[in-house]
Amino acid sequence: NAGVTQTPKFQVLKTGQSMTLQCAQDMNHNSMYWYRQDPGMGLRLIYYSASEGTTDKGEVPNGYNVSRLNKREFSLRLESAAPSQTSVYFCASSEWTGEGSTEAFFGQGTRLTVV
C-alpha cells in the first residue's frame, strides 16, 4: 500500500533556483493538496485540486505553481526559490462521498531549505 508518495524527502536549494516537488497517489482520489508547515503556523494550504483538470489557490499561493498532470499526480513548482520558502511541504489526497467523507491521506513530507 503506497498511498501518497512524495519526492524528494529532502532538498537544499540556492536562492533563485527552481525545482518541482512530485506527488502521486494510488487510491483513485479526486482531491489533492499541497501544504507547507512552519513552526507556529500549522499547515497552510498552498494549492489544491478538487478534481482532475482543476486547480485552485489556497492561503499562500504566491511563489508557487501547480500541475494536476492526471488523476494520480499533482506537482508543486518553485520557479525562483526564496529563503522564505524554507519549510516542510506535505502533499495529501482525499475523496468526498456525500456526507461520508474519507480522511485526507498524507505523504511523508519534503524538508526544503533555501539558502
Added chain:
Amino acid sequence: AQKITQTQPGMFVQEKEAVTLDCTYDTSDQSYGLFWYKQPSSGEMIFLIYQGSYDEQNATEGRYSLNFQKARKSANLVISASQLGDSAMYFCAMRELDAGGTSYGKLTFGQGTILTVHP
C-alpha cells in the same frame, strides 16, 4: 479571517487523565466536515476522527471523541485515559465546498496544539 482556530498552543496532562483540545471554525456552508489529526515528532500525519456537519451524534473512535457544538461552531477533541504515546501535535481541520459550490475541495487546518503527557 482564520477558518480554523486552535487557541491552545500547548497543553499538559497527566497520564491516564482526560484532556480536551479546543477547536473553533468559521464557515457559511451548511454542509462541511471536521477532522482531527495527530502529528508525532516523527512528522507523519495520522487521522484520528471525523465529524460531518449533519451528524447528530458526536463522533467517537476508541479513546477519541469529538465534542461537536454546531451552534457554537466548535469541534473539540477529547482524549480519554491519556497515554505517553499521545504526546504529539494535534491539528483540527475543516473541509468545505469549493468556490463553485459544487464539490468539496478545500481542506483547511488550524495552527495546532502540542500535547505533552506526563507520567
